[in-house]
Amino acid sequence: MYYALIDCNNFYASCERVFDPALQNRPVTILSNNDGCVIARSAEAKELEIPMGIPEFKIRPLIRKYNVAVRSSNYxxxxxxxxxVMETLQTCTPNLEVYSIDEAFAELSSSYMDSLEAYGQYIRKRVLKWTGIPVSVGIASTKTLAKLANETAKKYKSLNGVLVLDQPEKTEKVLRHVPVxxxxGIGRNYTKTLEKHGIQSAFDLSLLPDSWIRQTMKVTGLRTVWELRGKPCLTVEQTVEPRKGILSSRSFGQPVRNREDLNEAVTLFASRAAEKLRAQQSVASTITVTLVTSKYANEGSQYKFGLSVSLPNATADTTVFSSVSKMAVNRLFDPSKTYKKAWVMLTGIVPENEIQANLFTETGYSSRMHKLMESMDAVNARYGKQTMGVAGAGVGENQSWRMKQEHLSSRYTTRWDELMEV
Structure with missing residues (x-):
């Protein structure tokens, strides 16, 4: 049995390049919410040593000197x-685990065993042809080794984007060059402990006795070491566990000082959280609203103000969450404060088919309301987010509290009014 890790190369920058060929071979940086810090870079931007997380204003001389393209995050x-990309990968193998927005593990059947290198190249060519996104492929006998193979394939151009660890000497060579x-699965604390004992590389880690690993790093650490030795301990998970907490949060485009703007923002955040909740077919029984002021306005004083509300019945009804959010804002709002950020969090999440009825109140998520929410989600899925929503979230996208996105590219694939013109 072999596993493949398929990882998109510089994913955010690659997405921008699919629809703007002028960005090819040009340094590209993607900025965080409100165009604050660099959160993604193309290979060319990495070569300029633009660090992750650096504020945009600090690299403006580099941007001008090297004609660096700057884009607002376009989620x-x-x-x-x-x-x-994931739908394309599912045409290559049915056993797929979507690990993150730009990564997926695949379990390879025996029919690929004689041509793993060719299979990896087949995946790369198909994804590039069908989506325009370049990917790297690492293939090995365990998921941990496949991840290391993928990282190595990205690092060395001579590998042409694919590395197969199917021989002990190839595996050892990679492990010797990977810092522990x-x-x-090896976090910061374990790294410090291992380095203190002279373990510098993944190969050093793989040679340690099981008894020492179990005592020092528990069972999870032992599984990692076994995976490095080629013994599979992690399988491809084809089902995604529903989230136990759903958060919707944004920093404001400019400071907010009035209750009406806060109500609009928080209502929108509650709507987004409810949509995510329904997408996983769940309901929630607790909603928490938090308002954030400047951390540095009054050093040492409280700057986060939150309120949690337990609902009488679990629900996924946007109208319920929005009305409770407004109530929370009205209780938390202080006209003497200036707010920079807010968030809404849903907890107490259970599958919607496990809703427990309350003898003393009507059901919190009636079949009538369920159908209404389904209709709203269907409209937004077809015509774009916020095509239909609750009135309290405001109309349009020009409210002062909305995120600053001065370098935002078009949403070519999800908005009719932003389709590419040729």
């Missing part, structure tokens, strides 16, 4: 391109 586009802290 609607990235999410849809991720969906297309770069091994999947």
């Amino acid at each position: 609607a586009l990235y999410g849809d391109m991720s969906r297309r 802290g770069n091994v999947w």
Whole structure:
């Protein structure tokens, strides 16, 4: 049995390049919410040593000197391109685990065993042809080794994007060059402990006795070591566990000082959280609203103000969450404060088919309301987010509290009014 890890190369930047060929071979940086810090870079931007997390204003001289393209994070586009990549991968193998927005594990059947290298190249060519996104493929006998193979394939151009660890000498060579802290599952604390004992590489880690590993790193650490030795302990998970908490949060485009703007923002965040809740066919019984002021306005004083509300019945009804959110804002709002951020979090999440009825109140998520929410989600899925929503979230996208996105590209695949013109 072999596993493959397919990872999109510089995913956010690659998504931008699919629809703007002028960005090819040009340094590209993607900025965080409100165009604050660098959160993604193309290979060319990495070569300029633009660090992750650096504020945009600090690299403006580099941007001007090297004609660096700057884009606001376009999560609607990235999410849809991720969906297309994963659907393409499912045509290559039915046993697929979507690990993140730009990564997936695949379990390879015996029919591929004689041509793993060719199979990896087949995956790369198909994804590039069907989506325009370049990927790297690492193949090995365990998921941990496949991840290391993928990282190595990205690092060395001579491998042409694919590395298969099917021989002990190839595996050992890779393990010797991987720092122990770069091994999947080895966190910062374990790295310090291992380095203190002279374990510097993944190969050093693989040679340690099981008894020492179990005592120092528990059972999870032992499984990691076994995976490095080629013994599979992790399988491909084809079902995704529903989230136990759903958070919707944004920093404001400019400071907010009035109750009406806060109500609009928080209502929108509650709507988004409810949509995510329904997508996993769940309901929630607790909603928490938090308002955030400047951490540095009054050093040492409280700057986060939150309120949790337990609902009489678990629900996924946007109208319930929005009305409770407004009530929370009205209780938390202080006209003497200036707010920079807010968030809404849903907890107490259970599958919607496990709703427990309350003898003393009507059901919190009636079949009538369920159908209404389904209809709203269907409209938004077809015509774009916020095509239909609750009135309290405001109309349009020009509210002052909305995120600053001065370098936002078009949402080519999810908005009719932003389709590419040729």
